[in-house]
Amino acid sequence: MSYHHGDLRAALIAEGLRVARTGGAAALGMRDLTRAVGVSPNAAYRHFADRRALVLAVALEAQDLLADAMRARIAGISPDLPPVASALGRLRAVGLGYIHFARAERGWFELAILTRDDGPPGANGPFPAPFQLLLDALDALVAAGGLPAARRPHAEWACWSTVHGFADLTTRGPMRHHDTATVDALASYVVDTVIEGLTSGGTT
Amino acid sequence: MSYHHGDLRAALIAEGLRVARTGGAAALGMRDLTRAVGVSPNAAYRHFADRRALVLAVALEAQDLLADAMRARIAGISPDLPPVASALGRLRAVGLGYIHFARAERGWFELAILTRDDGPPGANGPFPAPFQLLLDALDALVAAGGLPAARRPHAEWACWSTVHGFADLTTRGPMRHHDTATVDALASYVVDTVIEGLTSGGTT
DNA sequence: GACCCTGGTGTACGGTGTCAACATTGCTCC
DNA sequence: GGAGCAATGTTGACACCGTACACCAGGGTC
Numbered sequence: 509m510s511y512h513h514g515d516l517r518a519a520l521i522a523e524g525l526r527v528a529r530t531g532g533a534a535a536l537g538m539r540d541l542t543r544a545v546g547v548s549p550n551a552a553y554r555h556f557a558d559r560r561a562l563v564l565a566v567a568l569e570a571q572d573l574l575a576d577a578m579r580a581r582i583a584g585i586s587p588d589l590p591p592v593a594s595a596l597g598r599l600r601a602v603g604l605g606y607i608h609f610a611r612a613e614r615g616w617f618e619l620a621i622l623t624r625d626d627g628p629p630g631a632n633g634p635f636p637a638p639f640q641l642l643l644d645a646l647d648a649l650v651a652a653g654g655l656p657a658a659r660r661p662h663a664e665w666a667c668w669s670t671v672h673g674f675a676d677l678t679t680r681g682p683m684r685h686h687d688t689a690t691v692d693a694l695a696s697y698v699v700d701t702v703i704e705g706l707t708s709g710g711t712t
Numbered sequence: 713m714s715y716h717h718g719d720l721r722a723a724l725i726a727e728g729l730r731v732a733r734t735g736g737a738a739a740l741g742m743r744d745l746t747r748a749v750g751v752s753p754n755a756a757y758r759h760f761a762d763r764r765a766l767v768l769a770v771a772l773e774a775q776d777l778l779a780d781a782m783r784a785r786i787a788g789i790s791p792d793l794p795p796v797a798s799a800l801g802r803l804r805a806v807g808l809g810y811i812h813f814a815r816a817e818r819g820w821f822e823l824a825i826l827t828r829d830d831g832p833p834g835a836n837g838p839f840p841a842p843f844q845l846l847l848d849a850l851d852a853l854v855a856a857g858g859l860p861a862a863r864r865p866h867a868e869w870a871c872w873s874t875v876h877g878f879a880d881l882t883t884r885g886p887m888r889h890h891d892t893a894t895v896d897a898l899a900s901y902v903v904d905t906v907i908e909g910l911t912s913g914g915t916t
Numbered sequence: 917g918a919c920c921c922t923g924g925t926g927t928a929c930g931g932t933g934t935c936a937a938c939a940t941t942g943c944t945c946c
Numbered sequence: 947g948g949a950g951c952a953a954t955g956t957t958g959a960c961a962c963c964g965t966a967c968a969c970c971a972g973g974g975t976c
Contacts, residue, residue: 513955538933548956550934555954559933623886639886665878665887665898666905670870672885673877677869681876682827682843694869701870705909717924742964751924754965758923763964 517555517565519545524566525616532615533622536563563622570619574609575637581605582641595652596703599645603671603699606638610675611691617679621672642667655707663706670702721759721769723749728770729820736819737826740767767826774823778813779841785809786845799856800907803849807875807903810842814879815895821883825876846871859911867910874906 513519523544527535538559542549556562581601589597610617620638635643646663649655655663677683678691686694717723727748731739742763746753760766785805793801814821824842839847850867853859859867881887882895890898 516954537931539931549932550957551955553934621885623884623888636886662898662901665881666874666902669877669881669902670874670906671877672881673873673875673879674869675877676880677873677876680827681825682840683869684827694866697866698870698873701909702874702906703909704912705905705907708908708912720923741962743962752926753963754926754967755924757965 513545513547513551516545516547516551520552520555520562521566521569524562525569528566528570528619529613529615532618533563533567535615536566538562563619564624567619567622570616571636571638573613573616574606574620575641577609577613578602578605578638578641581608582645591652592649592654595645595649595654599649599667599703600696600699602642602645603667603702604695606671607675607678607695607699610679611688614679617675639664639668659706666706667702670698674698717749717751717755720749720751720755724756724759724766725769725773728766729773732770732774732823733817733819736822737767737771739819740770742766767823768828771823771826774820775840775842777817777820778810778824779845781813781817782806782809782842782845785812786849795856796853796858799849799853799858803853803871803907804900804903806846806849807871807906808899810875811879811882811899811903814883815892818883821879843868843872863910870910871906874902878902 520541523541524536527540527544536559538552539549541562542552552562556565578601581604582598585594585597585601587594609620634640642664646655646660646667650657650660674695678686678695683691683694724745727745728740731744731748740763742756743753745766746756756766760769782805785808786802789798789801789805791798813824838844846868850859850864850871854861854864878899882890882899887895887898
């Protein structure tokens with residue numbers, strides 16, 4: 509057995525992703541991961557400051573997986589649709605993709621929404637990919653004429669709040685054990701409700 | 713010092729509530745709590761099956777505190793308002809009370825939204841008090857004529873998703889470090905947006 | 917007074933994250 | 947090609963955790 513591992517950092521992240529898929533962040537133990545990779549516990553400290561750093565590294569990968577899932581759903585939209593309908597479909601896809609991923613991959617989702625505490629989003633580096641997809645979808649909706657420009661500001665927070673809240677309620681919360689059909693129907697309803705609130709004339 | 717404690721269970725919960733206020737659920741350690749109360753670690757096991765059970769017991773108290781905060785906010789609504797405006801104000805108070813509590817008392821909030829996994833809400837015993845407040849507010853809005861009865865079903869999930877999502881985003885999520893004024897403004901905007909989506913005519 | 921139930925104590929086990937000191941390897945430079 | 951060195955691994959230890967097991971103090975009841 510070779511003394512050096514080759515790429516221990518990558519191996520730990522890969523194994524972390526594997527076990528976190530079903531076990532969530534709690535399954536990412538220093539000793540467990542190093543054991544699975546076939547290395548002594550402290551070897552990990554050559555690549556990660558502490559457990560938290562390792563978890564965050566795995567979380568970044570999970571965030572990419574979430575973004576991929578959302579993009580895949582966006583790609584499934586029929587290309588020959590009128591602009592507004594297309595933009596609306598894309599916005600819906602962003603939300604429903606988020607929700608579907610949360611339910612299909614709870615462990616990964618738990619990681620994906622983990623945030624390192626280094627100020628507001630976008631302050632250090634670009635926005636996280638899933639959030640950027642939402643911003644793009646909203647901008648596209650404005651460009652297509654499906655949303656008045658005056659109502660664009662802060663719309664991302666309304667959307668993200670609803671979608672994220674629904675995802676949380678149906679994974680960790682009280683709707684955890686509801687059957688898939690019910691949850692899917694509710695997801696559509698909930699997403700449509702925010703979009704309705706966004707697009708219809710209001711007070712502010 | 714008397715051999716028997718008197719009411720160790722209550723003492724543990726009280727101390728738990730005290731430390732969880734700033735430390736969240738993670739601060740609820742068997743050894744820490746028993747130490748603080750002046751008792752041996754294993755004494756707790758006469759009253760709680762395991763750590764999880766203790767945390768859930770404290771969580772129940774926290775849930776009551778959340779409900780109290782929401783009720784206090786509801787009580788602050790001007791009594792001489794037209795019925796619809798009053799009902800709307802009450803619904804808003806439910807949402808904003810939830811959000812405000814989440815931000816003012818993160819530790820307690822983290823506990824309050826903890827759910828034991830015993831089926832859907834209401835299946836075993838009554839609904840949690842905070843959720844019941846939401847149901848009541850929605851029903852009252854229908855009674856006052858502010859929401860068509862046809863649109864009442866499932867409305868609670870749209871409301872709860874948005875409000876809970878916003879609470880999560882502003883406590884654990886990316887808006888964690890935004891200043892209070894900004895968050896307060898966004899909270900109103902977001903809550904109003906769902907209500908708008910609920911009350912204005914839609915597709916379904 | 918003998919009994920047991922309730923609610924505490926002490927000790928111990930296996931687990932964790934992490935620190936400090938040491939060993940091994942491959943790369944670089946004279 | 948050998949010396950030196952940085953990178954990367956290992957071993958051992960520490961403090962801490964949740965918890966199982968055996969034991970014991972006190973109060974209530976027959």
